[in-house]
Amino acid sequence: MIQDIQIHSLNQCRLEGSDPIKKILRHDIIPEKVELNNQKKSPIQDDYIEKYLAEKDLNLTATLDAKVAYKDADFVVIAAPTNYDSKKNFFDTSAVENVIELVIEYNPDAVMVIKSTISVGYTASIREKYHCDNIIFSPEFLRESKALYDNLYPSRIIVGTDVKNARLVKAANTFAGLLQEGAIKEDMDTLIMGFTEAEAVKLFANTYLALRVSYFNELDTMLR
DSSP, X not given: OOOEEEESOGGGXXXXXXXXXXEEEEEOSOHHHHHHHHTTOOSSOOHHHHHHHHHSOOOEEEESOHHHXXXXXXXXXXXXXXXXXXXXXXXXXXXXXXXXXXHHHHOTTSEEEEOSOOOTTHHHHHHHHHTOOOEEEOOOOOOTTOHHHHHHSOSEEEEEEOTTOHHHHHHHHHHHHXXXXXXXXXXXXXXXXXXXXXXXXXXXXXXXXXXXXXXXXXXXXXXX
8 A cells, every 4th residue: 555655746746646645745745835835825826736636625734844754655756846957958956855855864765766857867877875775766648727628638648667677567566556447538648668768858848848839830830
C-alpha cells in the first residue's frame, strides 16, 4: 500500500483520487505558497487547480519542514524548476539536487520520481553521483495554465527506470498506475522504458512544440 506521496508541484494533486493513498504532503521553500496551499488556494494561475482546491475534499497539506515531508514517504515526486541557461548551454538542476540530498538524509528508502525537465543522461549521472538507485524519471507534458487538466487527461504516461532492476521496474509500474488511477481519461498510452529514452522523449517533444510555435510565428510575421 502506498502510504504517502510527497510532492513539489501542485500539479500532482490528481493522485489524491487514488484509493491506496492516505495522504499527499507538499513540500515547498516559499512560505507564501505553503500558506495559500493550506488555505485551499492555488499558488499559480490554473483554473482547474483553483476549482479542485475549492470544491474537492483533498487530503493535501503543504509544509516548509523537509523532514516532516519526506520521512514517511514511499514516493517523492520532484517537480523543482530547472531553468535552461542558454549562455552556459545547460539546465540548472541545483533545486532538484537539493531535494535529492534532503530525501537521502531523511528517508533513503523512498523512491524519488523526477518530473522536472532535464538533459538526456541526467538521471543516470545523478544516481551515480549520489550512489543512490532509488531515482527514476517521469516526464510531464503540460501546457501553461493547463497543468492539472493535462494531468487529468494525459496524452501519454511515461516512466523511465532501470529496466534491469526488478524492484525499480515494479516501482515504475506502481507509479504509472497511480497516474492512471488519478486521471479522468481512460486507456491512455503508458510506457515503461529506460532513463535515457524517457529523457529523450521529453526533449524531442519540447523541441517539436518550440519548432511549431516558431513556424507559425514566422507565418504570422510574413502575412502582416
